[in-house]
Amino acid sequence: MIITYIHHSSFSIEMEDVVMLFDYYKGNIPSFDRTKQIYVFSSHKHHDHFDLSIFQLVNHYPNITFLLSKDIRMSGSFMNRNNIPESVKEKIIYVGKNETLTLPIGNDYRMQNPIILETLESTDEGIAFLITYKDKVIYHAGDLNWWTWKGETEKEYEDMTRRFKNEVDKLKDRHIDVAFLPLDVRQEERFFWGFDYFMKTTDTTQAFPMHFWSDYSVIPHLKNLEEAKEYAHKVADITKEDQIFNI
Numbered sequence: 135m136i137i138t139y140i141h142h143s144s145f146s147i148e149m150e151d152v153v154m155l156f157d158y159y160k161g162n163i164p165s166f167d168r169t170k171q172i173y174v175f176s177s178h179k180h181h182d183h184f185d186l187s188i189f190q191l192v193n194h195y196p197n198i199t200f201l202l203s204k205d206i207r208m209s210g211s212f213m214n215r216n217n218i219p220e221s222v223k224e225k226i227i228y229v230g231k232n233e234t235l236t237l238p239i240g241n242d243y244r245m246q247n248p249i250i251l252e253t254l255e256s257t258d259e260g261i262a263f264l265i266t267y268k269d270k271v272i273y274h275a276g277d278l279n280w281w282t283w284k285g286e287t288e289k290e291y292e293d294m295t296r297r298f299k300n301e302v303d304k305l306k307d308r309h310i311d312v313a314f315l316p317l318d319v320r321q322e323e324r325f326f327w328g329f330d331y332f333m334k335t336t337d338t339t340q341a342f343p344m345h346f347w348s349d350y351s352v353i354p355h356l357k358n359l360e361e362a363k364e365y366a367h368k369v370a371d372i373t374k375e376d377q378i379f380n381i
Contacts, residue, residue, distance in 0.1 A: 135270065135381040137312065138164050139372050142182055143344040145314055147272065152239055152249070154265065156274045156314065159185040162376055171239045172198040173249070177276025178260020179206045182345075189222045197240060201251065203260035203276075204230045231255035239267075254301045257281055257294060262301070264308075272312045273305070273338075279316040279345075280328035298328060302335050310338040312381060317343040319352050326356050333365040340381060342370045350374070 136148040141161030147154045148164070152171045155163065159182055166172060172195045176184040184206060192198055200222070207228055208218075229235065230253065237249040247268060254262040258277035265272040280298040282291055313336070315329045333341060346352045350373055357366040370379060 135312070137342070137379040137381055139342070139344075139375065139377045139379075140164075141375050142347070143177075143274075143276070143314070143316070145274075145342065145344070147312070149267070149270075152267065154272070155188075155191075156263070157183040157276065158188050159183060163191075164376075166195065168195055168197075170197065173237065174198065174200045175263055175274065176200070176202045176206055177262065177274065178203045178256060178258070180259060180277065183260075183276065186216055186218065189218045192219050192222050192225065198225060199237070200226045201235075201237075201263075202226060202228055204228045205260050229253055229261060231261050254278060254304065255297075257298050257301070264305070264310075270311045271309060273310050274314045275316055275332075275344075277316070277345075278302075279318065280324075280331060281321075282324050282327060283321060284324075299331065302332055305336045308336065310336055312340050312342065313338045314342045314344050316345040317352055317356060318345050319347060319349045325352060326359065326362065329356065330361055333362075333368070338365075339368065340370060341365070341368050342379075343372060 138146045143157040144161060145156050146164055153166045155174045157177055174188055233253050235251040236245055237251060238245060239247060250266040252264040256262055256276055256278040260276055262276045262278040263274045278301055282294055315332055317325060317329050319325055343353050353372055356362050357369055
């Protein structure tokens with residue numbers, strides 16, 4: 135499994151016969167094997183998680199499918215105005231919260247080795263993705279995070295905390311090989327709360343910080359915290375864009 139950190143919350147995963155691209159909006163997309171099945175995931179419509187440029191990938195990769203959160207839903211006239219290729223329309227699947235989809239790889243329409251996609255509800259917009267393929271389980275949070283801030287009311291804090299923990303607690307009994315998790319410096323001293331809760335609640339082997347607004351210092355900051363001592367060795371050391379990890 136080859137994982138490339140692209141930018142912000144965007145990563146690609148390349149496996150033997152499938153490529154997954156998550157939440158792309160800017161940066162350098164790696165070149166993939168054109169014979170592989172390509173799945174492009176967009177968790178929601180915020181500008182830092184989704185950009186119309188992803189649809190130009192259809193010109194390079196014939197075996198491509200776009201899995202978009204339902205809040206991204208586009209009309210035909212919108213797509214025409216934005217010069218989105220006609221061939222894209224039949225390659226889009228809109229996905230909502232708490233759904234499960236079975237997706238083929240290539241021409242495996244008998245679903246002998248399918249991808250199983252499950253979704254969770256975000257605490258902001260859209261959804262989070264849980265993907266099972268063969269013996270690997272991959273989680274991409276999108277904007278599902280414990281978004282708690284200084285100055286919020288007690289009611290706001292309690293509502294956010296309940297919604298976040300309710301979603302993550304669904305994964306308590308699941309092993310996750312790779313998780314992509316927000317680590318947002320804007321939350322000040324609360325920047326690690328969501329990441330920490332996820333790692334202490336789930337059985338996750340490798341965690342990749344994301345959504346840190348190019349402030350790479352937040353990663354060693356997390357790993358040096360006493361609270362992160364039990365899982366710091368599982369956290370990937372991202373230091374630049376276009377960084378490649380072999381898992």
